[in-house]
Amino acid sequence: MKFSRTTSATGTTQYIAEGESFRYMAERAGKEWTLTLRRLETVAGIRVAEPGTPYWETTADTLSLCKSIATEFEALGDDYRSADYGHRDRVTEAVLRAYDTTITEGETMAETKTETTETDHAATVEQIEANIERASSLAEAENAEGLAELNKETETLISSLPSRGRFEEWGRPAVTFAALKKSLRGNMRQASQAQAKPEPKAQVVKAEPIVPAKYTDFEGVEELVTLGAERVAEGVRLHLRTSEVAQEIAKVALDIARSIPNKDGNPDIMVTSQQARDAMGALYRKAGEGFERTAANEKALKSLQRSVQYFRGDVRGEFLKSLDGDSADAAEDRAAFAKVLENKPEDVAPSVWVAKQYGTALKGQAEIDQEEFEAKELGSGAEGESEQSQAVSVDEKLRTFAKRVRADVVKVTVDDFEQASDETKEAIRQELEETYEALKAMIKATI
Template sequence: MATAKLKMSEVRGDVAVGVAQGGATVHALKLEGGKNVPLCPTRPKNGLRHMGLAHEQKPDLELCMKCSAIVPTGPVTVTKEQVSIPGLDRTVIRKVVRPVNDTDTTTEEEEAPVMAENTTTADPRDAQVEEIRASIERLPSLLEADNAEGAEELNGEIETAIAGLGGKGVAALRKTLRAERDKALAAGEEAKAAKTPSAEIVNLETKELDDNGKALIQKGIDKVKELAVNKFQGGHAIAEIVLDIRLGITTKNGYPDISADTDLGKKVGGALIFDDILAGLPEEGEDEASDAIRAEIGSIKKSARNAMQDVKVRYVRSLDNSPEEAKKFGYALEAHPDKKPSEAVFTFHGIQSLTRAEQAKQARELKAAEKEKTRLAIEAGELSEEEAEALSSDGEKSEKEKRTETSNKLKKTALKLISDVKGIEDEEEKDEALEALTVLFADLRKALTAK
C-alpha cells in the first residue's frame, strides 16, 4: 500500500526541505558530498532550490511520497542564539531548532541524523559559499586568457548559486558575494587590458589593399575562372569518352547503350575508369601527384557525370547531319519515320533533349512569364496578393502556409508530450514533469507577448 504524503506540520521541524529547479514537488534534504540532495532516491537533473526548514513552511504543504516514508517526524524546540555569518564581520540572531526527546533516554549525539540541520553545528551553507568563492577566484584568469565564453558561463553558474542560497541573513551574504564577484570581473578585465597591444601598434593594421594587392586579387579571380573552365571542359571530355564506350555496348535488344541501361554501361562511368585509377595509386603520402589525384577524383567524377547530359544532347543532335552515324539508331527512325533522326532518338530512348544551360534558361523564362501574368492579375483585381503567393509558379509553399504547417507540427508534438507525461505511473515523477511543462508554456506565452 502506498505511503501517504506528509504535510509540513507532520514533518519534524528541523528537517530542511527544497524543490527541484523548475519543479514543484517538495523533498526533504540531506547533505551528500557537500551538497543538498533529496532524502529519497530521486536526483533532479537541474539541482535543488533550498526552501528552509519544515517548521518555517506552510503547514498544509505536502512532502514527496518517497520522502514521506522515511523522513523523521515529531515535535521540536525553537530557541534563539547569536551566531556569526560566514564571510561577514557581523552577528545576527538565529533560531536554533532541535528535536524534542520525550523519554530523555538518548543524548543529542544518539538522535537520528538531521538533513541540513539548522543548529550551531556546521552550516551546510558554508560549503556552498566556499564553492561560490572558489568559482569567483577562477573568473579573472578566464578573462585574462580572453576566454569570454568560459567567463560568461562561469559567471552564470555563480549567479545561480548565489541566488540559490537560503537561510537567515541571506540578503547581506548575497550582496557580499556579488560584490566579490564584481571585483573579480573588474580585475580580470584590467589584466586583459594590460595584455592588449597599444593603440600605436593597432593602428599599423592594414585597412585597404594597395594597387599591388588589388592586382593580385584580380589575378586570383582570373585563376579561379581558368580552373573552373578547365574543370568544366575536363568533365565534358571524360563524358565524351564514356559515351563513346557506351555506344559500342549493346542492350539485350541489340540497341546502343546510350542511356547506360546495362551493368557494363554503368560500370564504364564508375568502376572501370575511376576505381581502377585509385587502385593503381601508391599509398597515401608516398607521391604528391598521386595524393592530388586521390583528393580530386571524386570532384572530377561528379563533373563528368553532370556533363553527360550536355554531351548526350549534342551527340544526338549531330545525328541530323551524320547519316552514317544515324544508321546505328535505325530502329528508332523506323519507329518514328515522321521525325528527324535526333527527334526520333530522343523520343525512342526518352532522353532529355535540352542541355543543362537550356533547361535553366527555359525555367527562368517560364518563371518570369508566370510572374508577369500574376502581376497583371493582381492589378486587374482578379487575384489577391495572398492568393498569388499561394499559387506561386515555383510550387513552393507561401510563408503563411509554412507558418501554419510549423504551428500544427508544434501543437501535435506538444499534445503527444502532455499525453506521455499524464501516462507516467510514478506520481512524483508525473508532478515534476507536469510542472516543467507548465513552466515551459508560461515561458512561451511570455515570449509571445514580449515587445
C-alpha cells in the first residue's frame, strides 16, 4: 500500500493512503505519530472519507510503525473473522503483527516493508527541517549544550542522504541531493547562530508593529487560499477553459497579495514578501489534494499555472485603474495605499502614481499582446501614424522588455553559476559581460 506525502491546509505534513474501504492518515503529534482510520463512502460517484469521529485512532513512536499497522490492517481484509485469530478484533491483530519482531527470515507478511527509498528521504528531510526550526529556539535561549547535540543529530541525518541523484517530492521544486544537502547545512548554520541582543536604549521609542510570520495570520488569507485551491482543482479535474480559470485564480492571487503587507507596510501587490509567496505555494499544494495525480492532470496544472502568471499583470493593472474611481470601494482601496499616495502630485492619477512607486505598469502582458495582434490585423505599418502613438508604442515596448529581462534573471541564482562546470562558465562569461555593458548604457539613458 503506497502512502503519499501531502500538506494540510494548516501546514501539517501528512502521509495518506487508501485501501478498499478505509483511508489511512499518519501525522506527527509532538514526538509521536498518530494513525487515523476513516471509513470510505461514495458520494456522487466520488470516494470520500466519512466525517465525524474516525473509525479508529492510535499512536506510535515512528512513521514506519504507523504505516506498518495500516498495511497489516488493510491486508487482513473487510471479511476478517476474529474467531480465526484467537478472538482478537481486527485492529488488535494488526497492531500485534506490526510490532512482531520474531518473523523468521523468509517468512512473509502482507507488505511488511512498505516504505520506499523515496519516502525514507522525504521523512529524513522533514526531520532535518524540524530540527532547523528547533535550532532557532535553542539559539535564542542560549542553550549551547542542546544546540550542539541537535547539530550533531542533524548532520548525521544530512549525511545519510545520497550524494547523487535528484530529490523530487510533490509540492517542492526538484533539486539535486548535492544542492539540497548544501542548502540544509547552510540553513542549520544560520539557525544555530544566536541573534545579537540589542543594547538597551536610554529613551523610550515607538514600538514597530509586529508583522505576523505566517500568511495564515492575516485576516481572510487562508479562506482565499482554500477558494483558489478549489478553483484550481476544479479546473484541472474538469479540464475547463484554461484562460477563464486562470483569470479567476489571478484575481484571487491579487486579493491574497493585497491582504499581506510588503516590507514597507504597503499592500504586497507585487508578491515580494515571503508570506505572500508561501500563500501562493499553499494554494497550489492544497489544490493538488483535490484531483487525481495523473500525467494529464499534472500537465493541465502546469499549463494553468503558466496562464495565471500570464494574466497576473492584467488583473493587477485593472485593479490599479479602479483606484481612480469615485465609488466607496475605490476610496477604501486608496486608503490601503495611503502611505504610497502621501506625496502624490495633484495632477497625477492615483493609479499612475501607485504603479510608478511599485515599478509596474497599468497594462499586463495579455493586454499588450492583444493590442499588438489588433495592430497587425489593422496594418500597424500604415503611413500617417502620429508621433504620440509612436511614443506610446515605445513606452510599452520598453516596459515589456524590462519585465521580461527581470523575469529571466530571477530564474537563476548565483549558486547555479557556482555549480556550473568551468567550461560553461568560460563560454557564458563574455556574453554576460556584453549584456551587462548594454544594460548599463540603457540605465544611463533613463537618467
